[in-house]
Amino acid sequence: MSSLTRQFSWVSGGRVAAALLQAAVLLLMAERLGPSNFGVLTAAIALTVVPQTLSDLGLTTFILRTRPDRREDGRITYAIHVNAVATSIGAALYSAGVLVFALFVDWSLLALLPLAVWLAGEKSCEVSMAVAVADRDARLNASVLLGRRAAAFVALVPLLLLGTDPIWAFTVSQAVTSLGALLVVRRLLAPRLPKLENIGLGGLLGLTRAYWLHTVATQVRSLDTAITAFVVGPYQAGLYAVASRLTNPLRILPSSLVAVLIPQIVRDQGLIARTTRALLVAMLLAMATIYLALAYVAPTAIPWALGPEYLPSVVPVQIVCVGLIFGVTASILAGVLQAQGRQRLVGISSTVTSVYCVIAIAALASIHGAIGAAVGLVSAFFIQTLMMAIGYAFGGRKSIT
Template identity: 25%
Template sequence: MKGGLGLFLGRVGGVAGALVVGQVVLGLTFVVGARSMSPTTLGLIATCAAIGQVAATVVDFGLINYLVRETASGRITSDRARALTAAKRPWALAVLLVVGIGSSLLLAPSPGVGLILALVGAGVWEAQNANGLLRARELFAKASTGQIVGRVGGLVAVLVLALAGAGDYALATAIPLSFLLEAVLDRVFLGRAVERHRGTAGEMVTAHRESVGYGMATLAVSAQQLDTPLVTAGGGAYEGGLYAAAGRLIGPLNFLANSVGLVAGPWLARAGTDPAALRGEERRVLRVSLALCVAPLLLAVVGPPVIPLLLGEEYRSSGTVFAVLAVGAVIVTLNQPFAVILQNRGRPQTVAVGIAVGLGVGLVATFVLSTLGGAVWAAVGYVISQFVIFVLLGLGARRARRDGVMAAAPATTRDAPETS
């Protein structure tokens, strides 16, 4: 492939840089919010937000990541990908608003806070789809800009409302606002579509059948958001708040894994069907992922003494939770290349099964352990989940490479890539 390692690292670095800045800003948003409320209130707000984020992931079920790969390989045009997401929008947003309103009014500290948090799912779905459409057109810089601006907007909102004395509303407003701002800016960057009509229901169903593996892979990234409601249910809202505080601060560690996954998918798709070339690019992705594991290992040591200084003594246990989750972040970083290799080689079902099994085991462990030892023990469930996924995907990728399974051949014509 043209550009080789330098181009791949440049793209990973660009995406990773945007993700880490966005996650750091999001972490600061939670720090400001946490300092203006008790762990119990934070636990309830974080639980509502987590339900919205997970609901958006479930409703999307890997469609956008599948469309990114198909566009990169030339099998569909970027306008067709956009038409399919447009066809899905009406019912996707309707489902997310119903889920958001129901869960937030039931769990939020107050009805007003609940109504605002009900927008989280819709905001996340719009943001991740618009971001994916930009990535499909290789507009990585614009996708990164939208994400960063959105997170900064959320931070400004939480600072203004916290200073005004609206502590509970500050964080509840900042979370959905950050995603909605990202979605709006990304849509501006996308501009008008050449193909104006929406995709048909039949086309959308067909695409979803192909995106099952991507959907399960995306759920793995959302496992930490699934953890928060389970810790709240098993250990109570106070333990849920301690866990949520550490979970949000762990975000900058997972950016490494996410950046590899976002870049490696279209990168490997462009490698084509030449066995030697594809194996070489896969080894490159694996080596980069292994090197990126150093960061979460170092921060696992630094986190415990620093987190109480950021959040206050009431959140001291969050430091230990952070260290355990950082170990899980190491495994997440190693899982990404295996998932992308399997998906690119036409085995998304292997990814789906491996992640479903690991996710199920980990979530059960999280709930059970939270009832026994609170937030700290619950974090071990996340590590268990990622380790099971690592074993299953690693074995699957080894079999696929050994059997010589190849990705489907790209189409002979496709959109010219756009530079950002």
């Protein structure tokens, strides 16, 4: 087995198992809360994207591209320190938002407050573990991710059995386990980090701005559930969330491949080896087969797993499953282009399609509810794939320095 295949196996295996655990948690919440309350919860989770994205600063991709050739580059350590400060600020802003809504709308929304701790822990773990992925230590990356998802599941179930309010049980279990995982990650990675080189926030952003633009543009789409809830209410948002949130495990394998490919293509000076190309093609074909199969079984599987009240979510799920074929293609193309130094193209295409996505979801959801929101999301995937494919085919390759 090649080094690339072995790395991908570890990263994807860990992420798939972790995503399945997360899906199991969301299934429990959907069953306990019903469509409307589940829509409220998923909208709140979607809104954590705002502080998480603002605090990302493009640091994950920066580390993945810098670490393979420059293991002793102190800017990596500085990036991790900046991330710690940025995520703390993001958590504080989210907490302030929850407190305002609780004060003026409903005090029960205080149950969402622990999500502030969760979002900071999740983002900090993601940025820090980029060091392990770049070092080809996929086993550590998989172990940490799977460990924190398993711990969250194990913590949630007893709280539910004890009769704890489901939303409090969910948010507290997520917050405690993400914070614990962050402490473990920092202890494990501390010996690997080089001496800090303080290049200043402006200097760091000069290196990461293009990556950050892509992250911001991509993550804006994660506001889809919140937008749907705002436009047509929590019931339709809950139906749409079944399609957009419970299909998240289906996106794990492609994103895992991208995480492994970026350092590998950088080491190969931007070239795509035959083995890498074969792995990409195999991934696309495999995921397309899985997506189409799930779309086929959705009419039977969804009522069986969630109950008859979720039957109206079947068509949105089928639409999203088919559309994820384009989402996977766009994700892989974005990783390849960034590794080849063409992050500006990725940033522009992501920004254009994300703005379109937000507008399309709001407009179509107002007419067709959850089905319209699903069509808006999928059409954005298609447009982004088309833009990146054209850019990849005709734009040429920027050399890696």
